[in-house]
Every structure is written in C-alpha cells, then in structure tokens.
Amino acid sequence: MYKNNVGSRCRGIARLAATLVGGLLAAGVQAQDYGPQHSDVPAFVEKMQIEHGFSAEHVQQVLDQAVRQEAILKAIARPAERVKPWHEYRAIFITDKRIESGLAFWDEHAEALARAEKEYGVEPEIILAIIGVETFYGGNMGSYRVIDALTTLGFDYPPRADFFRRQLESYLVLTREQQMDPLTLKGSYAGAMGYGQFIPSSYQAFAVDFDHDGVVDIWNNPVDAIGSVANYFHQHKWQHGAAVAIAADVEGDQVAQGITLEQGLEARKTVAELQRLGWTPRTQLEQDAEVMAFEFDAGERMQYWLGLNNLYVITRYNRSVMYAMVVHQLADLLREARPQ
Numbered sequence: 001m002y003k004n005n006v007g008s009r010c011r012g013i014a015r016l017a018a019t020l021v022g023g024l025l026a027a028g029v030q031a032q033d034y035g036p037q038h039s040d041v042p043a044f045v046e047k048m049q050i051e052h053g054f055s056a057e058h059v060q061q062v063l064d065q066a067v068r069q070e071a072i073l074k075a076i077a078r079p080a081e082r083v084k085p086w087h088e089y090r091a092i093f094i095t096d097k098r099i100e101s102g103l104a105f106w107d108e109h110a111e112a113l114a115r116a117e118k119e120y121g122v123e124p125e126i127i128l129a130i131i132g133v134e135t136f137y138g139g140n141m142g143s144y145r146v147i148d149a150l151t152t153l154g155f156d157y158p159p160r161a162d163f164f165r166r167q168l169e170s171y172l173v174l175t176r177e178q179q180m181d182p183l184t185l186k187g188s189y190a191g192a193m194g195y196g197q198f199i200p201s202s203y204q205a206f207a208v209d210f211d212h213d214g215v216v217d218i219w220n221n222p223v224d225a226i227g228s229v230a231n232y233f234h235q236h237k238w239q240h241g242a243a244v245a246i247a248a249d250v251e252g253d254q255v256a257q258g259i260t261l262e263q264g265l266e267a268r269k270t271v272a273e274l275q276r277l278g279w280t281p282r283t284q285l286e287q288d289a290e291v292m293a294f295e296f297d298a299g300e301r302m303q304y305w306l307g308l309n310n311l312y313v314i315t316r317y318n319r320s321v322m323y324a325m326v327v328h329q330l331a332d333l334l335r336e337a338r339p340q
C-alpha cells in the first residue's frame, strides 16, 4: 500500500512537471542548454568571475541565452572530405567572379589598402586575396551566432572543448571591451568572425581600429578588417616585396624520395641541398636560402614548387599549403588585372 502510494505520488509529480514544462514550452520559454545544470558551466562562470572580474550573474545570463546547435556539432564532426588534388582545389577559389569582385573591392577601399601597405608592409593584393578566399570580400561571413558556436563546441564537443572554451572566454572579454552585444554577433560554425574570419583569440591579438573611430569592428567595417588582416601578416613577419613561391623543374626520381609535405610547413632545406636532389628553381635563388619543397597534382602533370618565408607566413593564417598557394595566386591575378 505504502509503496503504491509513493509510486502514485511520484507519477503525480511527474505529470505535474510534464504539465509545467509543456506550459513553459507553449509559452515560448525553452529549457536552457547552458544553465547552471550543465556540468561544465559553473566552473566556467567562476573562471570568468575570478580571472576577468565579470559578475557571475551576468555571465550566466548570457549563457542562459545561448542555444546548442546540432548543425554546428554535425559540421565540426563531418568526416574529412577526400583531399582534393590541387587543380580541383584551385578551381573552387580562383574564378573570374572572385577576381572581378576583388578588383571592385580594391577600388572601393583603395585608400585603406594603400595605408595598410604603408603602415604594415603588406601588399593590397595579399589582404584582398585573404578576404576574398575567406568570405568573398565580406559576402559570406557566417550565419551562426558566435555565442551559440562557442558554447556548443566549448561545452558539448569534448574533443576540442578546452580550445573552444578559451575562445568563448576571449569572446566575452572582447565584447565587453568593445561594448558589443555578445548575443548578436555572427560568424562561422567554429566561431570565426568578420571579413577575415578571425577567431576571438586572433581578434584580441591582431585586430585593430584602423579607421580610429574607437571600435575594432571586423564585422561591419571593411577598413578595420583590412588593417587587421595586414597587422596579422605584419606580426607573423611578412616580407614586403619578397617572393612567395618559385616553380622548379625536377629531374630523375628524386621526387619520390620524401621531399614533399611530410617535412611540415617550415622551410627546412637549402637550395643547394635540393639542387643535389635534382631540383632546379626557375628563378635564381641564393644557394643557402631555406625553402620548403612540395609537389602539386595539376591534373595532367605534377608541379614542383619551392616555398619561401612568405608562403610560410600565409600558412599561419590557415595551416595548409594549398590554401597558401591559392591566396598567393589569387593575389598575383588581382595585381595583374588591376588597371594601372
């Protein structure tokens, strides 16, 4: 009898709870994904309070409005695509439309681009190529709320939770500094933001107020975006006017002997060493210059390249040699197509 009573009372409470939840949902109030009930949220809130002087209530109020997005978890866990050969990868990014739009963007922002070159020593076409490849000159900056991306990945994606929680930390600090609403800014599913797709830690380290209006706005202000990309390259030791990559001819079967990307992205071999292995640069280089040798599948044949310091600098933006070469080649095409 007693047990039955308890059971029926529990069922009664469960029914009451279900009714309440149903009522709340009907009223448009959703259960919070990142309320204090989430196992990792309280520690994060405490960290923001202790290390950055936020009020715990404020941080929790912001997190209460973040929404877990299944599409973000799906996007980040998507099985890696077949690695495209160079000629297919290049065709995605280097198109007539991307060159035409780049020239129009150059005209529109010629003053800011010239000033960025003067102040940071980075050529306009490199800044344009980055913005063109990342977001089609601001046309596609991402449609997820940054707060949703960083909470979903920081609290519900264990493989990289630490990384994304640190980005969330940076994000809350930067939006406070800039007096921006952390609930409205948008970005990619991984929290990359604005014209140049800066993650929050890159924003904190490299973004600048290039039009001096008191706000570092890489979302709506192309001038700030231009200065910020230039500063990113400057801080990573871009060399103005220096070559990025030199084509090479290769003789014999030395190519197969592991002189490819396995050695990583840094320049590790001297020109003299490579020449002994059968590589001949098509442009004269110093014998002791350090280069990164790599090959690309160009479709009907292979291409051989020697990457220099500036190629390495582009890979600091995105750690892929194909990405860096697409940026370099798009930049060259923009420079060549610009009316003098």
Ligand SMILES: [Ca+2]
Residues within 6 Å of the ligand: 208, 209, 210, 211, 212, 213, 214, 215, 216, 217, 221, 224
């Ligand atoms: Ca500004």
